[in-house]
Amino acid sequence: MLTSLRFATLNWLLALSCGALAQPAAEHRDFTVEGLTLGSQVQAFRSAHPEYRCAPSEQSPGFTFCQRIRFERDQHGSFNVMNSFLHSRDGIAVYIDRYQRPAFLNAGDTEKTITELSNQFGEASWRTTMPERPGRPSGVIAVWGEATLEPLDEARLQAIAQGRSAGGGYLIDFLGDLARSAKERLPIYRFRGHAGFVWVASFDQEGRGIARSTAIDASAFDPDSPNR
DSSP: OOOHHHHHHHHHHHHHHHOOSSOOOGGGTTOEETTEETTSBOHHHHHHOTTOEEEEOSSSTTSEEEEEEEEEEETTEEEEEEEEEEEOTTOBEEEEEEEEEEEEOOHHHHHHHHHHHHHHHTSOOEEEEOOOOTTOOEEEEEEEEEEEEEEOOHHHHHHHHTTOOOOSSOEEESSSOHHHHHHTTOOEEEEEEEEEEEEEEEEOTTSEEEEEEEEEEGGGTOTTOTTO
């Protein structure tokens, strides 16, 4: 039986194959998360989804951050989904994210999803796995396109573990919990590069964990990007 995560993945892939809203710039390819495509105009999407709450971004001045949280239940149990996106002053989507906790999946589901996404994007993923340790969940981060992940150094990890800022930029980890990752000395990455798609999954022995899909063009708000 397909898990709820597989159903969600099929919905994402359907959106990818059908296209959504305005076509993105060529370099953004077709990186779509739940109906919104990287590089597209968000006006129509925002009008169609008034449940999103939007405000000027504190993390990325000059951009607008929008977010909604939904609580759902299926045959596996209850879970919540947080959708968010960031758009520029001229309404271009530069960051789109879907985060689910808990997600219900296992190693087979994870591999299947990565294969499906690789087929959709027409390229193999770059991937990294969570360092193994007894009692720790399994996890994988897969990346497509021209996005890159830069591991944070020890000083920045310590800052996060102590509840302080690690500096600018958007971060991603295996657990969906930056503070926990930093305290457990797990890798945390900063988005770099250009347009890409990142999928993250982690799960314990009972098949419960998190799943995250992110379409991002880090060059739009990365102060170190050569395009700025």
